[in-house]
Amino acid sequence: MINSRTAFLAAPVLMGAYGIIRIVDGLDGSRGPGPAWTLGHLCFLGALYFFVQGFTAMRTAAGGNRLSTVGLWAGTAGAVAVGVQFAIDLVVGFLSADRTAMEDLFTRIQDVPGVLPAFYDFGPLLFFVGQLILVCQLAKRRILKPWAPVLVLIDTTLPFAEKDLIPLGAVLLLVSFAPLYRSREVAAGAGTENRSGLARSR
Structure with a gap:
């Protein structure tokens, strides 16, 4: 199983990489x-x-409460939807000779x-929505900083304003998730409420 400390770093970094590659890809106007x-x-x-x-x-x-469970399932369902969208993009790219064909x-x-x-x-x-719910839950339990939900909300809105700001959003996520990839207790997934409590007390 992937160490979740790695996940909290890799997710924003790969998202930022996508944003940078996207900018580079568009330098020729297409x-x-x-x-x-x-x-x-990819x-x-x-x-x-x-x-x-x-x-x-x-x-x-x-703590595995009801609201965090809703956040998990909403976030996962949304990730599947986005994943299908990007898989379609990949297939279209492979099957097309140029942008017009795409x-x-x-x-x-x-x-x-x-x-x-x-x-x-x-x-x-x-x-x-799922990501914001989970971040708010962790901020409420003082695992994340109180301003983390604000940064995540900004990250959420940036692509709708300008997709070239995706790398900036990735940086905001890295800042927001810092306690998660720095804390072994939290990032290990804990497995019990006791460990979550240990992370809260820091």
């Missing part, structure tokens, strides 16, 4: 298809895997009933 498109999307899929690992440890550190294929896929709401419009929002 994003995808090509190696940068593929590498960037980085983000890796980030999603580590985020889900982190969500599981966060729920445990929060746009045509995207349109055909997104015209399939249910695809847009499930994987583009509403499904991905669950990822951000």
Whole structure:
């Protein structure tokens, strides 16, 4: 099993890598298809895997209560939705010769009933909602700093304002998650409420 200390570091770092590669990919005025498109999307899929690992440890550190469980399942469902979206992007990139062909294929896929709401419009929002719930739970228990939910909320809104700000959002997550990857008790997933209590008392 992945050490959750690694997850709390790897998830933001890989997300930031995606954001940087995305910027580089767009320097010629067009994003995808090509190696940068593929590498960037693989980085983000890796980030999603580590985020889900982190969500599981966060729920445990929060005591496994009902609200943290809702956060875990909402965040995981959202991660799956985002993962499907990025998997579609990868397939489209592999099957297309240029950006125009990509746009045509995207349109055909997104015209399939249910695809847009499930994987583009509403499904991905669950990822951000679940993450914010878990971070608020840990801030309430003083495992995370009181301002951590604010930074996570800012990270959530940045891509909607400007996707080129994704690397900045990744830095905010690294700052927010610092107590989690620095504390062996919390990041180990604890497994018991006693360990979570130890992390709270610090």
